[in-house]
Amino acid sequence: MIEVAVQAEPDWDDGxxxxxxxxxxxxxxxxTTPHAAMLDAAYMAEVSIRxxxxxxxxxxxxxxxQKDKPTNVLSFPMVQDDLIEGLDNSDDxxxxxxxIILARGVCVREAVEKGVPAAEHATHLIVHGTLHLLxxxxxxxxxxxxxxxxxxxxxATLGIDDPYAITED
Numbered sequence: 001m002i003e004v005a006v007q008a009e010p011d012w013d014d015g016x017x018x019x020x021x022x023x024x025x026x027x028x029x030x031x032t033t034p035h036a037a038m039l040d041a042a043y044m045a046e047v048s049i050r051x052x053x054x055x056x057x058x059x060x061x062x063x064x065x066q067k068d069k070p071t072n073v074l075s076f077p078m079v080q081d082d083l084i085e086g087l088d089n090s091d092d093x094x095x096x097x098x099x100i101i102l103a104r105g106v107c108v109r110e111a112v113e114k115g116v117p118a119a120e121h122a123t124h125l126i127v128h129g130t131l132h133l134l135x136x137x138x139x140x141x142x143x144x145x146x147x148x149x150x151x152x153x154x155x156a157t158l159g160i161d162d163p164y165a166i167t168e169d
Contacts, residue, residue, distance in 0.1 A: 002026060002039050008051040011104050016119045022049045025123045028154035029130035044094045047133060049126060050101045057103035072106045073125040075099070075132035100129035114163070124163045127154045 004023045012018060026047050030036055038045050054070035061067045061074060077098040102125055111121035131147055138144035152162050 001041060001044055002030065003044055003046045004049060005046060006049045006051065009053060009104070011053060012051040014118070016122075018051060018122075021119060021123055022047075022126055024158060025126035025154075026130045028157050029127040029150070030134070031157070032150040032153045033131070033134055033136075035134050042093070046094065046096050047130065048096065048099045049129075050099065051122075052101060052103065054103045054105040057101055057106070060101060070103045070106050072103060072110055073129045074101045075129040076101075077133045077135070079133075098133040100126060100133070102126070102129075116163075120160055121163075123158060123160060124151065124155060127151050 004019070004026050006019045006022045008018050026049075027039060030039055057074060058068075058070040061069065061071050064074070064076070075098060078096045079098070102122060107122050107125060108118045111118040114121060128147075128151055131150055136143070136147045136150065138147045148164050152164065155161070155163065
């Protein structure tokens with residue numbers, strides 16, 4: 001079974017039910033992967049989501065990725081991707097999959113640029129971050145395409161259009 005813990009800073013308080021949105025995004029992302037069985041497993045897999053400001057994400061990005069700028073989303077997996085299949089053997093029945101951290105300012109600016117609501121863009125970023133926690137990446141072109149396909153599939157189940165579609169101006 002999956003548990004999604006959400007911690008939101010006050011500047012994220014815009015009337016959106018962030019907990020519901022995060023649970024739906026994490027669940028949709030997991031359903032697009034071979035790890036979907038984790039949603040109904042006997043053990044508890046937890047994803048922690050922090051909705052914070054650009055300054056905090058900037059500091060984390062600098063500290064952990066040596067990139068001196070804020071970014072939209074950071075993911076910190078706590079389980080090596082080659083060990084995910086064996087999670088049902090956890091000692092206490094609980095596993096922290098990892099942390100996903102979103103930067104409010106970057107998220108809102110990108111949403112405006114894309115012409116979508118901030119909550120919709122945040123949903124995409126949580127789906128993206130969840131896939132990172134499950135071992136997916138986009139460093140190589142083929143990995144990027146596979147990950148984007150999973151993102152599209154997950155978002156489609158939530159009624160969200162393809163975030164990678166190229167639109168004519």
